[in-house]
Amino acid sequence: MLSKSGRGISLVRSAILLAVAALIATLFTAxxxxxxxxxxxxxxxxxxxxxxxxxxxxxxxxxxxxxxxxxxxxxxxxxxxxxxxxxxxxxxxxxxxxxxxxxxxxxxxxxxxxxxxxxxxxxxxxxxxxxxxxxxxxxxxxxxxxxxxxxxxxxxxxxxxxxxGGGNPGGFVVSEAQFNQMFPSRNGFYSYSGLTAALSAYPAFATTGSDTVKRQEAAAFLANVSHETGGLVHIVEQNTANYPHYCDTSQSYGCPAGQAAYYGRGPIQLSWNFNYKAAGDALGINLLADPWRVQNDAAVAWKTGLWYWNTQNGPGTMTPHNAMVNQAGFGQTIRSINGSLECDGRNPATVQSRINNYQRFTQILGVAPGGNLYC
The missing domain is CATH 2.80.10.50 (Trefoil (Acidic Fibroblast Growth Factor, subunit A))
Structure with a gap:
C-alpha cells in the first residue's frame, strides 16, 4: 500500500503522462x-x-x-x-x-x-x-x-x-471551388453562377433528405451531365447528321423552329420537339419556338437539365431525383436518362463512364456513393 506522499507522487506522474498523451493526440490526430x-x-x-x-x-x-x-x-x-x-x-x-x-x-x-x-x-x-x-x-x-x-x-x-468569404449560393452543397475541380476543362458557358441561378426553379433538388443524400444527388446529377457533355465542354450535340431526326411530326404543334432545330443542347442534351415544348411549358419559356435559347442562356440551359432530372422518368420507372432521394441508387438515374440504350448490358462502357464520374464527384464532396450503382 502506498503512503500518502507516494500516492501523491503517483498522481502527479499520471497527470504528466496524460498531458503528454493529449499533446501527442493533438499533434497527430486532432x-x-x-x-x-x-x-x-x-x-x-x-x-x-x-x-x-x-x-x-x-x-x-x-x-x-x-x-x-x-x-x-x-x-x-x-x-x-x-x-x-x-x-x-x-x-x-x-x-x-x-x-x-x-x-x-x-x-x-x-x-x-x-x-x-x-x-x-x-x-x-x-x-x-x-x-x-x-x-x-x-x-x-x-x-x-x-x-x-x-x-x-x-x-x-x-x-x-x-x-x-461566405457560404455557397442558395445553400447549394457544391461549392464553386468543388465545381471547378469536377470540371477543370469546362466550357465557360457552363458557369457555376448559371447553375446556382437555375436552382430556384426546382427547390427540392439537392435539398431533400440527409446531408449525405443531398450531396449524393448533386454528385449524381453532375456526373450524368458530365458524361452527356464531355465534361461540360459541349453545348450542342456534336453529330450534326442527327439534327433533322428530332422532329416528331405526329405532334399537333409540329416543329415551328424547323425540322433540324431540336438537336441536343445543354447539360442534359435536351432533344426532340416534344421535350422542348414540355420543358418550355414547365419553365414558362417558349422553347418550342426558340430552342436556341438553351445554347445561348446558361441559366436556361441548366434549368432544362434540372427539369428533366426532377420531373421526367424517361425510359426508367422514376425520376432521377426520386431515384437518389429514395435511395434506389445511381444506376436508376442512368436508366431514366438513357437506359434504353445503355442499361441491361446494352452499353456497359458508357454506364461505367457515368459511374466513374459519380464516384469521383462523391469523393470531392466527401460522401460515400451508396449502393446500386449499375443498371
Missing part, C-alpha cells in the same frame, strides 16, 4: 483549429504563413504561429485560388510530384494555382490530385508546405476561409 480572419489553420493549430511577409515571387509558404499578420490572411474568392499579399498559392515548377513545394507567385490562372477546400478539410490541387501537406509532419515554425498524395493524416488537415 482536426485543424478553427480559422479566423482569413487564416488557414492546420497542424498544432498553426497558420499557413508567407515567410517574412515577403510578396516576391517564390517566397516560401510555411507553417508558423498564428499572429494575425497580413502574411497569414488568405482569401478564397471562389475562382479556385488562395491569395495572400496580392499573390497566389502556387505549386513550384507546375509540378504534380509528391514533395513539390508551394510558394507565393503572381496569379496566372494556371492549374498549379487551383485549390479545392473539401468537406473533409483537405486542400487539394486538382491538377496533381494531391493535398496541401506539411513536410515530415513537422509542427515547428518554418516547416515548409508541399503537395503530397492525400493520406487523411493531420498534417494535411486544414480550416480555410470559405469560397467568396
Amino acid at each position: 482536426p485543424a483549429a478553427q480559422a479566423a480572419d482569413g487564416q488557414i489553420t492546420g497542424l498544432a493549430g498553426k497558420c499557413v504563413d508567407v515567410a517574412g511577409a515577403n510578396s516576391a515571387n517564390g517566397t516560401p509558404v510555411q507553417l508558423y504561429d498564428c499572429n494575425g499578420s497580413n502574411a497569414q490572411r488568405w482569401s478564397n474568392s471562389g475562382d479556385g485560388t488562395l491569395r495572400a499579399l496580392g499573390k497566389c498559392l502556387d505549386v513550384s515548377g507546375n509540378s504534380t510530384a509528391d514533395g513539390a513545394l508551394v510558394h507565393l507567385w503572381d496569379c496566372t490562372g494556371g492549374a498549379n494555382q487551383r485549390w479545392v477546400v473539401s468537406g473533409a478539410n483537405d486542400i487539394v490541387n486538382p491538377q496533381a490530385n494531391k493535398c496541401l501537406d506539411v513536410q515530415d509532419r513537422n509542427s515547428a515554425n518554418g516547416a515548409r508546405l508541399q503537395i503530397w498524395t492525400c493520406s487523411g493524416q493531420s498534417n494535411q488537415k486544414w480550416n480555410a476561409p470559405p469560397s467568396g
Whole structure:
C-alpha cells in the first residue's frame, strides 16, 4: 500500500503522462483549429504563413504561429485560388510530384494555382490530385508546405476561409471551388453562377433528405451531365447528321423552329420537339419556338437539365431525383436518362463512364456513393 506522499507522487506522474498523451493526440490526430480572419489553420493549430511577409515571387509558404499578420490572411474568392499579399498559392515548377513545394507567385490562372477546400478539410490541387501537406509532419515554425498524395493524416488537415468569404449560393452543397475541380476543362458557358441561378426553379433538388443524400444527388446529377457533355465542354450535340431526326411530326404543334432545330443542347442534351415544348411549358419559356435559347442562356440551359432530372422518368420507372432521394441508387438515374440504350448490358462502357464520374464527384464532396450503382 502506498503512503500518502507516494500516492501523491503517483498522481502527479499520471497527470504528466496524460498531458503528454493529449499533446501527442493533438499533434497527430486532432482536426485543424478553427480559422479566423482569413487564416488557414492546420497542424498544432498553426497558420499557413508567407515567410517574412515577403510578396516576391517564390517566397516560401510555411507553417508558423498564428499572429494575425497580413502574411497569414488568405482569401478564397471562389475562382479556385488562395491569395495572400496580392499573390497566389502556387505549386513550384507546375509540378504534380509528391514533395513539390508551394510558394507565393503572381496569379496566372494556371492549374498549379487551383485549390479545392473539401468537406473533409483537405486542400487539394486538382491538377496533381494531391493535398496541401506539411513536410515530415513537422509542427515547428518554418516547416515548409508541399503537395503530397492525400493520406487523411493531420498534417494535411486544414480550416480555410470559405469560397467568396461566405457560404455557397442558395445553400447549394457544391461549392464553386468543388465545381471547378469536377470540371477543370469546362466550357465557360457552363458557369457555376448559371447553375446556382437555375436552382430556384426546382427547390427540392439537392435539398431533400440527409446531408449525405443531398450531396449524393448533386454528385449524381453532375456526373450524368458530365458524361452527356464531355465534361461540360459541349453545348450542342456534336453529330450534326442527327439534327433533322428530332422532329416528331405526329405532334399537333409540329416543329415551328424547323425540322433540324431540336438537336441536343445543354447539360442534359435536351432533344426532340416534344421535350422542348414540355420543358418550355414547365419553365414558362417558349422553347418550342426558340430552342436556341438553351445554347445561348446558361441559366436556361441548366434549368432544362434540372427539369428533366426532377420531373421526367424517361425510359426508367422514376425520376432521377426520386431515384437518389429514395435511395434506389445511381444506376436508376442512368436508366431514366438513357437506359434504353445503355442499361441491361446494352452499353456497359458508357454506364461505367457515368459511374466513374459519380464516384469521383462523391469523393470531392466527401460522401460515400451508396449502393446500386449499375443498371
